[in-house]
Amino acid sequence: MKRTHFDAQHDRFRDDVRNFVESEIAPYNEDWTLQGIVPRELFARAGAAGMLNKTLPEAYGGTGKSDFRFNQILGEELAEGGFAAVGLGITLHTDICIPYLQNLATDEQKERWFPGVGSGEIITAIGMTEPEIGSDLASMTTTAMREGDHFVVNGVKTLISNGINGDLNIVAVKTDPSKKHKGISLLVVERDMEGFEYGTNLKKIGLNAQDTGEWHFNNVEVPVNNLLGEEGKGFIHLMNNLPSERLSMASYGVAAARKALHWGLEWVRKRKAFGKPIGSFQNTKFHLAEIATEVEIAQAFIDRCVMAFNAGELSAVDASKAKWWCTEMQGRALDTVLQLHGGWGYLTEQSVSRAWVDARISRIYGGTTEIMKEVISRDLGL
Numbered sequence: 001m002k003r004t005h006f007d008a009q010h011d012r013f014r015d016d017v018r019n020f021v022e023s024e025i026a027p028y029n030e031d032w033t034l035q036g037i038v039p040r041e042l043f044a045r046a047g048a049a050g051m052l053n054k055t056l057p058e059a060y061g062g063t064g065k066s067d068f069r070f071n072q073i074l075g076e077e078l079a080e081g082g083f084a085a086v087g088l089g090i091t092l093h094t095d096i097c098i099p100y101l102q103n104l105a106t107d108e109q110k111e112r113w114f115p116g117v118g119s120g121e122i123i124t125a126i127g128m129t130e131p132e133i134g135s136d137l138a139s140m141t142t143t144a145m146r147e148g149d150h151f152v153v154n155g156v157k158t159l160i161s162n163g164i165n166g167d168l169n170i171v172a173v174k175t176d177p178s179k180k181h182k183g184i185s186l187l188v189v190e191r192d193m194e195g196f197e198y199g200t201n202l203k204k205i206g207l208n209a210q211d212t213g214e215w216h217f218n219n220v221e222v223p224v225n226n227l228l229g230e231e232g233k234g235f236i237h238l239m240n241n242l243p244s245e246r247l248s249m250a251s252y253g254v255a256a257a258r259k260a261l262h263w264g265l266e267w268v269r270k271r272k273a274f275g276k277p278i279g280s281f282q283n284t285k286f287h288l289a290e291i292a293t294e295v296e297i298a299q300a301f302i303d304r305c306v307m308a309f310n311a312g313e314l315s316a317v318d319a320s321k322a323k324w325w326c327t328e329m330q331g332r333a334l335d336t337v338l339q340l341h342g343g344w345g346y347l348t349e350q351s352v353s354r355a356w357v358d359a360r361i362s363r364i365y366g367g368t369t370e371i372m373k374e375v376i377s378r379d380l381g382l
Contacts, residue, residue: 001296005303010069017077020049025086032209036201038086040165047120052094060114068309071095072251079255082351084358085209092161095248097124100170100241104229113168125166127157127215135371138180144173144187151187153220163213164201167191175231184234188226195220206357243314246323247305249366253326254298257333261291263352264337291333298326317379324372327362334359
């Protein structure tokens with residue numbers, strides 16, 4: 001079905017992103033996968049190509065409006081290239097961190113941070129998870145105690161995407177440890193602050209071109225004017241920004257499933273068994289027909305969600321529905337296509353095998369499938 005929510009401006013942006021992916025990512029992806037990190041210069045090149053600032057104010061080179069269709073296109077083209085690991089770092093910057101700054105930063109903070117964020121010279125990251133807590137944010141132990149004109153931060157954050165490359169780091173902290181949700185605030189910790197240390201680049205089973213790190217805070221003095229939003233309102237700020245994060249992951253999930261379908265069709269048309277293409281067998285046809293149908297249905301829902309988000313009407317519940325369904329579908333599609341590849345699908349030289357491993361995290365980060373269902377069930381009064 002023809003998608004109708006894009007206009008000519010979006011089509012031009014898609015062409016630009018596709019060209020960027022082909023010239024600046026595709027030739028180097030294998031090297032970055034071995035290195036476990038992309039070079040910082042990639043963000044600067046993406047910024048120079050106009051890929052990072054679309055939703056920033058016009059004064060900083062953006063369009064002056066929050067239009068998630070640009071974010072959607074960026075994720076789709078990264079998925080089309082098969083570059084989940086590289087894409088995660090970029091879309092974390094554009095789809096997750098920049099909205100926090102847009103929604104919560106003061107004018108003074110925007111003047112300080114937006115130029116570098118939009119140009120890619122400043123890379124963003126966000127830290128919520130700790131060694132002992134994941135979804136239970138109210139139990140975090142990283143503290144930020146007010147002392148005059150600064151906060152003193154102590155604690156550890158882990159499993160942080162862009163956790164090595166990140167310069168401008170949004171950190172969830174307890175400014176009032178005596179309280180649970182109401183004691184949480186958001187601070188922006190910058191790379192060169194004394195006492196702030198980056199841990200090791202954590203080794204993962206997938207997404208190996210994307211850095212995942214730990215942060216250690218040892219009496220880090222963070223100026224009060226690096227408080228993002230209101231003190232004690234951090235949990236509310238986190239919840240308010242979750243729809244964009246989950247919409248990003250859901251949109252990428254659909255695009256990745258569509259790419260899996262492409263790989264599957266390409267394989268079954270050329271691969272033969274018992275003297276004929278395996279695409280001629282009914283089992284193969286039915287599996288690919290199922291993926292094609294689910295992708296189209298999911299795409300229609302995601303496009304609706306994008307427009308609802310642009311109108312300020314995407315609820316946390318609908319974003320949760322999108323996130324769990326589309327990422328689970330992504331996993332099913334890739335698993336099916338890998339199976340159709342037979343033993344060849346188990347080789348790392350096959351794009352589908354790498355995508356299959358990379359996709360496993362999609363059902364975990366940004367809120368597990370189980371947490372998404374919990375959010376939805378509460379809306380049902382259960």
